[in-house]
Amino acid sequence: MIDSTDIDINEADWRLRVFDALSFPTLILKPDRTILAANKKFYERNRARAAKIIGRTCEDILSEDRTVKHMSCSGANCPLQRVLESKENQSVVHKKIADDGEIIWEERVFAPILGDCGEVKYVIESLRDITKVKHLEKKYSDVRQLIDKVVQSSVSAIMASDRKGEIILMNKAAEELFGYSVSDANLVNIEDFYPPGVAREIMKKLRDENIGEVGKLPSTQVNIITKKGEQIPVEMTSAIIYEDGQEAASAAIFNDLREKQAVQKKLEETENQLFQSEKLASLGRLAAGVAHEINNPLTSILLYGNLMKEKLEEEHPLANNLNYVLEDAERCKEIVKNLLAYSRQTQPAKDVFYLNNLVGESLRLIRDQKLFMNVKIIKELDDCQILVNADKNQLCQVLINLIINAIDAMEGRGTLTLKTYRDRKEVKAYIAVTDTGSGIPLENLSKVFDPFFTTKEIGKGTGLGLSMAYGILEENHGKISIEHTGPEGTTILLELPEEPVSNEFQFMSIG
Ligand SMILES: Nc1ncnc2c1ncn2[C@@H]1O[C@H](COP(=O)(O)OP(=O)(O)OP(=O)(O)O)[C@@H](O)[C@H]1O
Ligand SMILES: [Mg+2]
Numbered sequence: 025m026i027d028s029t030d031i032d033i034n035e036a037d038w039r040l041r042v043f044d045a046l047s048f049p050t051l052i053l054k055p056d057r058t059i060l061a062a063n064k065k066f067y068e069r070n071r072a073r074a075a076k077i078i079g080r081t082c083e084d085i086l087s088e089d090r091t092v093k094h095m096s097c098s099g100a101n102c103p104l105q106r107v108l109e110s111k112e113n114q115s116v117v118h119k120k121i122a123d124d125g126e127i128i129w130e131e132r133v134f135a136p137i138l139g140d141c142g143e144v145k146y147v148i149e150s151l152r153d154i155t156k157v158k159h160l161e162k163k164y165s166d167v168r169q170l171i172d173k174v175v176q177s178s179v180s181a182i183m184a185s186d187r188k189g190e191i192i193l194m195n196k197a198a199e200e201l202f203g204y205s206v207s208d209a210n211l212v213n214i215e216d217f218y219p220p221g222v223a224r225e226i227m228k229k230l231r232d233e234n235i236g237e238v239g240k241l242p243s244t245q246v247n248i249i250t251k252k253g254e255q256i257p258v259e260m261t262s263a264i265i266y267e268d269g270q271e272a273a274s275a276a277i278f279n280d281l282r283e284k285q286a287v288q289k290k291l292e293e294t295e296n297q298l299f300q301s302e303k304l305a306s307l308g309r310l311a312a313g314v315a316h317e318i319n320n321p322l323t324s325i326l327l328y329g330n331l332m333k334e335k336l337e338e339e340h341p342l343a344n345n346l347n348y349v350l351e352d353a354e355r356c357k358e359i360v361k362n363l364l365a366y367s368r369q370t371q372p373a374k375d376v377f378y379l380n381n382l383v384g385e386s387l388r389l390i391r392d393q394k395l396f397m398n399v400k401i402i403k404e405l406d407d408c409q410i411l412v413n414a415d416k417n418q419l420c421q422v423l424i425n426l427i428i429n430a431i432d433a434m435e436g437r438g439t440l441t442l443k444t445y446r447d448r449k450e451v452k453a454y455i456a457v458t459d460t461g462s463g464i465p466l467e468n469l470s471k472v473f474d475p476f477f478t479t480k481e482i483g484k485g486t487g488l489g490l491s492m493a494y495g496i497l498e499e500n501h502g503k504i505s506i507e508h509t510g511p512e513g514t515t516i517l518l519e520l521p522e523e524p525v526s527n528e529f530q531f532m533s534i535g
Contacts, residue, residue, distance in 0.1 A: 050150040052137070055108055057081040060146060069151070082149060089120070103134040107147050111136050117154070129158040181258075184265070184275040189214040189223070192273060201258075201280060203251035214274075217248055219255065230264050230274065239264040248278065257281040300473055301498060307475050308495070315363040322360060325353045355483075362488050372415030372499045376523050379410040379444045379453050386423040387442070395431050404443040410453045411523040414500040419518075422496050422504070425489035426457040426516050432480065433461025433514060446522055453522040456507065458515040464506065472506070 040061075043050065049066035051059050062077050070077065070085065077085065082104075103114035113135045120128040131152045139145035175182050181198035185191050191209040199205055202217060215223040226246070229235045236242045241262040247255045262276040329350045336343050383405065390396070430440050438460035446453050464472060471477045473494045478487030490504075497504045502520040509515070 046150070048150040048152050050148060051082060053082060053104060053147045053149055055104075055144060055147070057083065057102075057104055059085070066151070086118075103132065104147050104149070107134045107136050108144050111138065111142075111144055127155070128153065129155045178277075181278040181280075182275065183214075183217075183278070184273050185214040186273050187271060193275070198278070201250070201256070201278060202248065208251075219247055219249060222246055226262060226276075227274070230262060239266065245281065257285060297503075300494065303474070307491075311363045311475060315360045318356070319360055319364075322353060322356055326350065326357065329353060359486055362486060362492075372418055372496070374413050374415055374500070376411055376413045377416050379412055379455065379520075380405045382412075382416060382419055382423065383442050383444060383455065385416075386420045386427065389420065390424055390427060395428075395436055398437040399431055399434065400439045402439060402441040404441060406444045406446060408446065410444060410446045411525055412453050412520045413523040414502070414520055415496070418496045418500065419520075422493040422518065423455065423457070425493055426518075429489060429516075430457055430459035430461060430514070432485075433463070434459050435461075438513075451522045453520045455518040456515050457518075458513060460513040463511050463514050464509045469506065469509070473504075 043052075043061070044064045046063055046065065049069040050063045051066060052061040054060050058079055058081055059077055062074070067073070067077070083102075101116065103116045106114040113133060115131055115133045118130045118132065120130060122128055131154045133150050133152065135148045135150075136144040137146040137148055175193070175195050178195055179197055181201040182193070182195045183191065183198045183202075184193035191206075191212070191214065194202075194204070194206050194209050199209075202209070204212070217223070218226070226241065226244075229244075230239060230241050232238075241260075243259055243261050245257060245259055248258050249255055257280075258278045259281055260276050260278045262274060264271050265273040265275060329346060333343075333346055333350065336346060383403065387401070387403075427440065427442075434440070440460075441456075441458040443456040443458070444454065445456075468477075468479065473490050474487075475491040476487040477491075478485040480487075493504050497518060497520075500520060502518060505517050505519070507515040507517040
């Protein structure tokens with residue numbers, strides 16, 4: 025099939041046979057661009073005979089091809105020209121649209137055939153259909169773009185670093201979580217994203233065959249460090265990325281645990297409160313029943329005892345004994361009164377008042393007592409007047425109990441701090457009572473709000489103070505909690521909903 029006049033066929037016979045056997049359509053061009061020879065595949069491709077091909081330029085033939093929409097090899101782009109200048113291979117890609125509309129990509133590769141003096145004597149041009157490669161390239165780039173979109177739009181923070189720990193990928197969620205932008209993340213190392221030693225520990229676990237599959241770390245809880253230096257608890261999974269069996273990078277996915285932990289804490293608190301109020305409610309009913317039963321005989325004891333006292337001469341040998349009976353009966357009456365108050369189901373008599381006034385009034389009620397002699401009292405009252413809507417008498421009773429508890433814990437010597445403050449965002453008002461006493465031992469923490477739990481000697485405490493306080497705060501839509509306790513002292517916190525300031529209060533003088 026080779027038509028060659030310029031080449032000595034005999035001498036080049038086997039070479040020409042090889043040329044004809046090539047699986048790509050191939051031409052041999054002269055430096056003036058005219059076609060010297062074409063192989064069998066080329067004729068098949070162009071459905072042409074030698075007469076229509078030989079002696080013409082490749083540009084001519086290309087321009088006849090209806091499917092070629094854009095000639096990327098014309099003018100200065102002529103690869104043949106570039107081969108002549110560089111004496112090196114050159115290539116060009118043509119995009120063609122077939123009659124059925126399908127896009128065909130064709131690469132034309134030009135290679136020099138050098139003469140004895142190193143000059144380019146001929147140029148061999150071979151045409152390769154690279155449509156399949158192009159389709160694969162497109163598919164690959166589409167998949168890459170899709171992966172990029174998935175990574176970027178993920179709500180989980182995703183980050184990858186190379187073997188040296190330099191950040192190579194950070195999605196938007198990671199930028200938000202860590203507070204770095206991709207550009208400043210390049211300046212720091214992966215180790216800076218964790219507390220000291222944690223990044224190395226993670227890598228060690230990733231390589232440990234006893235922890236999951238090698239190269240994969242199952243879900244783990246760690247703390248990360250943000251750009252501002254804040255530590256955030258996260259749940260993370262991590263993996264090593266291998267290339268040809270070698271570690272090339274590592275990637276990790278992080279989920280912020282702050283919200284989940286806050287919800288969990290709230291749930292636990294609510295469960296505890298529910299348990300406590302159920303316990304108090306049933307104990308309250310029991311206490312009310314017992315108190316009622318005891319109240320009637322007690323009234324008789326006091327009534328008849330006092331009648332006897334009136335009749336008995338003061339010097340009578342039994343007068344003293346009767347006095348003891350009456351004193352203890354009075355004490356019982358006081359306990360029964362407390363019990364009934366504790367189990368009382370009445371609605372609180374609510375009123376709007378300033379929180380600071382409550383502190384002042386409660387202190388005034390017990391100030392004269394001897395027990396304050398060696399106690400330093402510090403009042404840290406909020407400058408902004410905080411209003412609450414609650415039963416002031418009930419809360420006064422609560423505060424007095426807290427103050428007496430604090431003094432008892434300090435054994436009459438130490439510092440008592442009463443602090444009022446507010447949380448504007450949460451619309452809550454607080455009173456914190458802090459002492460420098462001995463603290464509540466861990467084993468008593470869950471019991472101090474139980475009725476009748478006391479560590480005080482008989483006759484000094486009934487153990488009803490904190491349980492009544494719990495009920496009163498609940499009735500007033502507030503909370504009582506042990507904010508802190510330890511050998512250096514205890515802080516009990518009262519929380520109440522803050523009342524918005526009405527006009528009436530804006531102009532009222534503060535009493
Ligand atoms: N500030 C405190 N520091 C250390 N322990 C405390 C403090 N407040 C309360 N407690 C412990 O909690 C227990 C229960 O307190 P609560 O006020 O309910 O009863 P009480 O003070 O013992 O008796 P009551 O208040 O009925 O006179 C106390 O006996 C004490 O052991
Ligand atoms: Mg008490």
